[in-house]
Amino acid sequence: MAQPIILDVDTGIDDSLAMLYLLASPEAEILGIAATAGNVPAAQVAANTLAVLDLGRAPEIEVALGAAEPLAIPLRTTEDTHGPQGLGYAVLPLSPREVSERSAARMWVDLARANPGTAIGLCTGPLTNLALALRMEPELPRLLRRLVVMGGAFNHPGNTTPTNEWNIHVDPEAAKEVFDAFSAAPPDRRPLVCALDITERIEMRPEHLVLLAEAAGNASPDLVAAGHPVEWRSAATNPIVRYLTDAVRFYFDFHHQYDLGYLAHMHDPFAAAVALDHTLATTRPATVDVELAGIITRATTVADWAGMWGREPNADIVIDTDPAVFFDRLVTRVGAFARRLYPEHS
Structure with a gap:
């Protein structure tokens, strides 16, 4: 059976x-997607999400708009990291799909109630919408089968301040709630x-994009490099390969600009992989709190x-993984997916 995902x-x-x-991933069934303000404003997040669903020729999946601002502070976005629209150098057509009439918090609650004990919540942005949903339904921690969060930094430097990870930094009140x-x-x-302790070990490099393109059936994949001018764009005929090359190249350029290497930390895809298969990660229980x-x-x-x-653990923190296993799975799955969806471009 497919694993229901919020x-x-x-x-x-x-x-x-x-x-x-x-x-x-055939074992995943996305029940609904909440658009949280973070990398870009919530409305742009929703537009990007709908466009990616189109690119992936997804069935109708509800996308619900979240709060425009964090719980207690002004919104800070990060177009310098993700590009002016949030998708790097890539540009996707505006989707004809419509945003849900439900709020993101209401969708969280309704879907958890409709799938008691079976749905996994996966959060790859700030936790604003989930915090608002918890105010509506305090039983969410018992209604969800599991929650997977990409966020935080523990025995590791931050990527936003010396101690802060981005998602928590955007809305620390929500994270604490x-x-x-x-x-x-x-x-x-x-x-x-x-957390960053583990996700900054998930380093995508240009050769991963080559492998992904080859898995999609592209016989002459692009090889992106630090010397490419800003206006360079992928010539890949497969739309998914072309999109990923142009999007991720911006991420490569950003990391290179800050002397981190010509690479990109794949925080969120790793969290998605862990949500589907916990055996990818070694964890350690701890009591987590957020400094306000x-x-x-x-x-x-x-x-x-x-x-x-003197408080019981409230989280299992990922402390180890094998990045090579993750990237093999990512390349194999997404490459085959791109080839299956767009056989005429393989």
Whole structure:
């Protein structure tokens, strides 16, 4: 049976690849997608999400618009990381699909109630919509089979401030509400947290795009490099390969600009893979809280590994994985998916 997924995204280059990974995975059934303000504003997130569903020739999947602002602070977006529309150098046609009449928080609640104990929540953006949903339905931690969160940094530097990861930084109040609420989850349903400690080891490089293009049937794949001018675009005939090449190249350029190498950290696709197969990750339980009052540490995620607070663990933090296994799965699935959807371009 396919695993029901409630997806919450701020699409986003790596969010879009996570969506394509789920669409390419026969064991995933996306019940609905919440559009959360983060990488770009919520309306642009929704537009990007609908366009990626078109690219993936997905069936009708509900996309619900989330809150325009975080719970307590102004929205900060990151077009410098993801491009002016959030999809790097890629441009997708405006989708004819329509956004749901339900709010994202209402969709969370309704879908969890309709699938008690079976749906996995997967959050790859800020946790604003999930926090609002918890205010409507405090039983969500017991209604969901599991929650998988891409966010936080524990024994690792931040990517937004010296201690902050982006998703938590955008809405730290929401993150704290979520971790506090999921203290009520049974031990076998504790949230799985994919933090920077692990996701910055998931390094996509140009050769991965070549392998993906070859898996899609492209005999002469593009080889992107740091020397390409900004206006360069992929010549791939397969629309998914072309999209990914143009989107991810922007991400490569961003990381290269900050002396991280010509690579891209695939935070969100890794979280999607873990949501479908927990055996990809080694985890360790901890009590997680979010700092809200620190002058220089606000929005820092703190893990009590040793039980010093005297509180039961409320999360299972991913502490190890094999990136090669993940990338083999990503390339195989998304490449075959692209070839199957667009055989005329293989």
